[in-house]
Amino acid sequence: MLARRIIPCLGLADGRLLSGKHAAGVRDAGDPVELGVRYDSEGADELVLLDITASWSPESATLAAVRRLAEAIFIPFGVGGSIGSVGDAAAVLGAGADKVIVNTAAVRDPDLVSQLVETFGSQAVVIAVDGRLTNGRWAVTVNHGRDATGLEALGWIAELEDRGAGEILLTSVDRDGTRSGYDLPLIAAAAGAIDIPIVAWGGAGSYAHFAEVLEAGAAGAVAASLFHLPGYTVRDAHEYLRGRGLVVRR
Amino acid sequence: MIVVVDYGVDSLAAVVRAVAAAGHPATLSSDPDVVRKADRVIVPGVGNYGRAAVTLRVSGLGDAVREVAGAGRPLLGICLGQQLFFAESEEAPGATGLAILPGRVVRFQTTLHLPHVGWAQVLPTAAGRAHAVTGSLLGSDGSYYYHVHSYHPTDLPEACVLATADYDGVFPTIVGEGSVLGTQFHPEKSQDAGIDFFRRFAEWTP
Numbered sequence A: 001m002l003a004r005r006i007i008p009c010l011g012l013a014d015g016r017l018l019s020g021k022h023a024a025g026v027r028d029a030g031d032p033v034e035l036g037v038r039y040d041s042e043g044a045d046e047l048v049l050l051d052i053t054a055s056w057s058p059e060s061a062t063l064a065a066v067r068r069l070a071e072a073i074f075i076p077f078g079v080g081g082s083i084g085s086v087g088d089a090a091a092v093l094g095a096g097a098d099k100v101i102v103n104t105a106a107v108r109d110p111d112l113v114s115q116l117v118e119t120f121g122s123q124a125v126v127i128a129v130d131g132r133l134t135n136g137r138w139a140v141t142v143n144h145g146r147d148a149t150g151l152e153a154l155g156w157i158a159e160l161e162d163r164g165a166g167e168i169l170l171t172s173v174d175r176d177g178t179r180s181g182y183d184l185p186l187i188a189a190a191a192g193a194i195d196i197p198i199v200a201w202g203g204a205g206s207y208a209h210f211a212e213v214l215e216a217g218a219a220g221a222v223a224a225s226l227f228h229l230p231g232y233t234v235r236d237a238h239e240y241l242r243g244r245g246l247v248v249r250r
Numbered sequence B: 001m002i003v004v005v006d007y008g009v010d011s012l013a014a015v016v017r018a019v020a021a022a023g024h025p026a027t028l029s030s031d032p033d034v035v036r037k038a039d040r041v042i043v044p045g046v047g048n049y050g051r052a053a054v055t056l057r058v059s060g061l062g063d064a065v066r067e068v069a070g071a072g073r074p075l076l077g078i079c080l081g082q083q084l085f086f087a088e089s090e091e092a093p094g095a096t097g098l099a100i101l102p103g104r105v106v107r108f109q110t111t112l113h114l115p116h117v118g119w120a121q122v123l124p125t126a127a128g129r130a131h132a133v134t135g136s137l138l139g140s141d142g143s144y145y146y147h148v149h150s151y152h153p154t155d156l157p158e159a160c161v162l163a164t165a166d167y168d169g170v171f172p173t174i175v176g177e178g179s180v181l182g183t184q185f186h187p188e189k190s191q192d193a194g195i196d197f198f199r200r201f202a203e204w205t206p
Helices: A032-041 A061-072 A086-094 A104-108 A111-120 A153-162 A184-193 A207-215 A234-243 B012-021 B032-037 B049-059 B061-070 B191-202
Strands: A005-013 A047-051 A077-080 A099-102 A125-134 A137-142 A147-152 A167-172 A198-201 A220-223 B002-005 B026-029 B040-043 B075-078 B104-107 B116-124 B143-149 B151-154 B161-166 B170-177 B180-183
Touching: A005 A032, A005 A198, A005 A234, A032 A047, A032 A061, A047 A061, A061 A077, A061 A086, A061 B012, A077 A125, A086 A099, A086 A111, A099 A104, A099 A111, A104 A111, A104 A137, A111 A125, A125 A153, A137 A153, A147 A153, A153 A167, A153 A184, A167 A184, A184 A198, A184 A207, A207 A220, A207 A234, B002 B012, B002 B032, B012 B026, B012 B191, B026 B032, B032 B061, B040 B061, B040 B191, B049 B061, B061 B075, B116 B170, B143 B191, B151 B170
Parallel strands: A005 A047, A005 A220, A047 A077, A077 A099, A099 A125, A125 A167, A167 A198, A198 A220, B002 B026, B002 B040, B040 B075, B075 B180
Antiparallel strands: A125 A137, A137 A147, B104 B151, B116 B143, B116 B161, B161 B170, B170 B180
16 A cells, blocks of 8 residues: 655745745755755655756766765655756766656656656656646646646546556646645546556645645645745654545654 | 675665664674674565566575575565566566566556655554554554555465555555564665654564
């Protein structure tokens, strides 16, 4: 029986933690590896690193951060941020990441998904999908909700499953940053549409929100800003979820 | 000195780091002579059984690992490394493994999604509870370890299955006989539980 996963996110810009509202409450917003180690010691099941200005050339600051993080923690972690080719993915996985997270590049060229799966195996390929409720359906957007793609979320994730994606990271653009709860209808509809695991993102403001989204069918839940707030730890989240009857790691 | 066998597969560096974090420095080696003289040996790995079996044979590392087992020195196989301890695997019909443990490797027969990926609860068997490494490790509720695999061992004598997990059916996830141990999961990705496992292996006198 697989445990559900609580996954803190490290938001980076050019290899350094994002400051400002993305890292509120963290005194030293600088080094992602320090924060990653802290999350690991607090019982995180996995980590996600998303770099908004990522470059994947060998000298890139983000790649250096990935390498250092891989040397410091003993849990799996995924990395995303402008990963656009098999070469980018090879650099990221070679630096020690367990999974690559691809978003826009998959929309631009769905064949890339198949190529990544063939080269690295489905377990290393996570496709991120951003959904925004539009006229009763969830439209897939890119560029943080700014650009439409013409794709509909449920059909898109079914195609991604067919192409061999290991996991879908499903974000509600409407809920992201609001701390008012995940988009439960979106997650429930997605869980009903595909068999591969869905990790939910967007809206976590409390442990109860984790419980709700897992009960709606998510295999895991990502939280970014929540774990930056003092007093919120993955260990406490696990304990709360156990109390709600969910299977989580002890 | 603990030697981690480098036979050209992935996930080696993480194992060396995790064993060091357990308080026991380990060294990576692709030299059969270094492997056969080691006090204890770890064979990690992620990849294809067929290709790895050929590499082990051609490099002489397979023979070196067999000698360590034959001499009664502690030997740990992880994931693909553990699968190679068996004579054959459904992943590569016709390929020959090291035949250090009785049994064989099969693919999950399930409609559930493969590979099996994530933190799975690992429960000791009666044999596991009596074993020096796994006995006190897993506690009465078992413990969670990170799995990533589509194949698993089967057809072992009961006494050789030390712990199981469940994915649409119970399967062996810690196996062993004599001084040989194998885990289907990745201790190097299993945080405290994994590092604890490495510590107990490092301090084990079979």
